[in-house]
Amino acid sequence: MALALKSLYQHPLLTPRDLQVIIDAHEPISFKKGNFLLKKGQIANAYFCVETGLIRSFVYDYSGNDITTGFIGKNEIAIDVVSLFTRVPSEEYFQVLTDCECYRIDLETFQELYHSIKGLNEWGRAWMSGSLFELKQRTIAMITESATERYLRLEAQHPQILQQAPLKFIASYLGITDSSLSRIRKERCKASL
Numbered sequence: 001m002a003l004a005l006k007s008l009y010q011h012p013l014l015t016p017r018d019l020q021v022i023i024d025a026h027e028p029i030s031f032k033k034g035n036f037l038l039k040k041g042q043i044a045n046a047y048f049c050v051e052t053g054l055i056r057s058f059v060y061d062y063s064g065n066d067i068t069t070g071f072i073g074k075n076e077i078a079i080d081v082v083s084l085f086t087r088v089p090s091e092e093y094f095q096v097l098t099d100c101e102c103y104r105i106d107l108e109t110f111q112e113l114y115h116s117i118k119g120l121n122e123w124g125r126a127w128m129s130g131s132l133f134e135l136k137q138r139t140i141a142m143i144t145e146s147a148t149e150r151y152l153r154l155e156a157q158h159p160q161i162l163q164q165a166p167l168k169f170i171a172s173y174l175g176i177t178d179s180s181l182s183r184i185r186k187e188r189c190k191a192s193l
Contacts, residue, residue: 053100
């Protein structure tokens with residue numbers, strides 16, 4: 001059984017049978033480093049549960065700079081919620097940073113399960129609430145925390161990102177320059193000696 005799926009779809013209202021039906025509805029899919037799951041202008045038709053690897057979402061700002069908006073790693077979901085559920089073109093790119101093993105579920109299949117399995121309906125609400133909470137926390141942190149504090153939070157909460165993502169993507173995600181990130185990392189090394 002897919003460990004990522006079993007881990008992701010946890011909810012007290014999901015029975016073992018429900019969980020098996022949900023897992024069976026996903027198809028395994030592999031992505032090579034550099035592949036895109038979704039590009040700006042495309043309409044999302046599925047979402048992906050990550051078993052192994054790292055994906056990043058990004059946009060280009062008004063000056064053409066590549067800005068990382070998020071990272072999706074092991075036991076997380078790569079999804080453009082707005083594009084998938086409102087059927088509008090995506091504003092973001094989703095690109096694979098390392099080879100990835102994922103599970104894909106298309107919108108139509110998800111909708112059928114969502115409306116027929118009460119526990120999945122409740123799981124979806126809980127997942128969306130958690131995602132909104134994380135987004136709000138990140139938005140507030142970008143305003144109220146120093147660059148070092150944001151780096152330390154990332155280090156504590158998502159070590160996979162620091163281990164697998166190129167520094168330029170981490171810097172843009174944290175809203176800092178590459179040189180500021182290098183300085184923070186150098187200070188961390190000195191402090192740990």
